[in-house]
Amino acid sequence: MPDGETGGDRIEAAVRAVLGTLSGDLTVTEAALLGELEALGREVARAKSEIAALRVDDINASHIPTATDELDAVVSHTAAATNEILDSCEVLEGLQARLAGEDAEALSGAVTRIYEACSFQDITGQRIGKVVAALKSIERRVAAVTQSFGRDRQPEPEEAPAASRTEGEELANGPQLPGTASSQAEIDALLASFD
Amino acid sequence: MDKNTHVLIVDDYKTMLRIIRNLLKQLEFDNVEEASDGQEALAKLRAGQFGLVISDWNMQPMTGLDLLKEVRADARLKETPFIMITAESKTENVVAAKAAGVSNYIVKPFNAETLRGKIEKVLGHA
Numbered sequence: 001m002p003d004g005e006t007g008g009d010r011i012e013a014a015v016r017a018v019l020g021t022l023s024g025d026l027t028v029t030e031a032a033l034l035g036e037l038e039a040l041g042r043e044v045a046r047a048k049s050e051i052a053a054l055r056v057d058d059i060n061a062s063h064i065p066t067a068t069d070e071l072d073a074v075v076s077h078t079a080a081a082t083n084e085i086l087d088s089c090e091v092l093e094g095l096q097a098r099l100a101g102e103d104a105e106a107l108s109g110a111v112t113r114i115y116e117a118c119s120f121q122d123i124t125g126q127r128i129g130k131v132v133a134a135l136k137s138i139e140r141r142v143a144a145v146t147q148s149f150g151r152d153r154q155p156e157p158e159e160a161p162a163a164s165r166t167e168g169e170e171l172a173n174g175p176q177l178p179g180t181a182s183s184q185a186e187i188d189a190l191l192a193s194f195d
Numbered sequence: 196m197d198k199n200t201h202v203l204i205v206d207d208y209k210t211m212l213r214i215i216r217n218l219l220k221q222l223e224f225d226n227v228e229e230a231s232d233g234q235e236a237l238a239k240l241r242a243g244q245f246g247l248v249i250s251d252w253n254m255q256p257m258t259g260l261d262l263l264k265e266v267r268a269d270a271r272l273k274e275t276p277f278i279m280i281t282a283e284s285k286t287e288n289v290v291a292a293k294a295a296g297v298s299n300y301i302v303k304p305f306n307a308e309t310l311r312g313k314i315e316k317v318l319g320h321a
Binding site: 079082083086089090093108111112115116118119120121122123125126166167168169171172173174175176181182183184187190191194 | 206208209210211213214217218220221233252253257258259260261262264282283284285286287288289290291293299300301302303304305306307309
């Protein structure tokens with residue numbers, strides 16, 4: 001494709017070129033073809049105006065970067081909060097040595113449950129990471145559509161060749177949604193089935 | 196179960212490393228080192244003597260599964276007990292980990308009792 005020429009431009013140019021070849025009395029077939037080409041031209045013009053009305057530039061320039069920044073901030077703030085909770089737990093564990101019997105056990109049990117609960121930060125971080133990856137994929141597709149219809153005439157960057165992925169990377173999909181994830185008991189049963 | 200076992204915990208979330216370390220401390224395991232990805236873990240394993248690896252799956256530049264494969268392929272490390280602790284809970288993940296030689300598999304979020312039970316199982320009750 002010549003520099004700056006988009007998919008929409010090419011369709012319009014093709015329509016004009018074909019129309020230019022039609023002169024004099026038209027046959028029935030040529031008239032039908034002309035009608036189809038005119039309809040195609042109108043569709044291209046409509047698509048362009050609809051994309052313009054969507055203000056797609058804002059999506060990539062502002063909405064998606066803002067959304068990903070907000071999500072990054074969520075991860076950062078929850079990590080900071082979790083670490084403060086863990087700091088407090090470690091202080092409590094230090095006090096545990098001054099207690100005895102049931103009190104020491106109760107404190108130890110409570111601290112353990114807080115540690116367990118704090119693992120939420122890892123899970124939420126991974127879930128948010130998946131959302132950010134989905135947003136970036138949308139961003140790339142929006143850029144491709146706008147380029148195709150001439151709203152952004154920057155040459156499309158060449159995609160780096162896909163690096164070969166290991167089995168570990170292929171299978172790294174992050175947390176499943178509740179209801180679709182296997183429980184520890186189901187995983188234990190699966191592992192036991194190999195023995 | 197030998198509480199002096201040298202344990203390597205591997206996770207790219209510092210908070211998770213801290214949580215696992217604290218839970219291990221409650222189980223009286225104090226000889227614990229950390230690594231933030233498979234590559235760093237492999238270097239530490241090759242340089243030291245570890246009796247247990249507890250690793251996350253989803254890490255870069257080397258995943259937990261790829262670390263497990265490297266460990267099992269290494270003549271000196273291949274017998275090291277290896278527990279995967281991960282949010283990857285699909286059957287295909289568990290099957291792949293088992294095929295690669297995982298000793299046990301814990302799905303996140305997990306509790307201290309599950310961790311204790313799995314460690315006991317791979318290190319023995321003694």
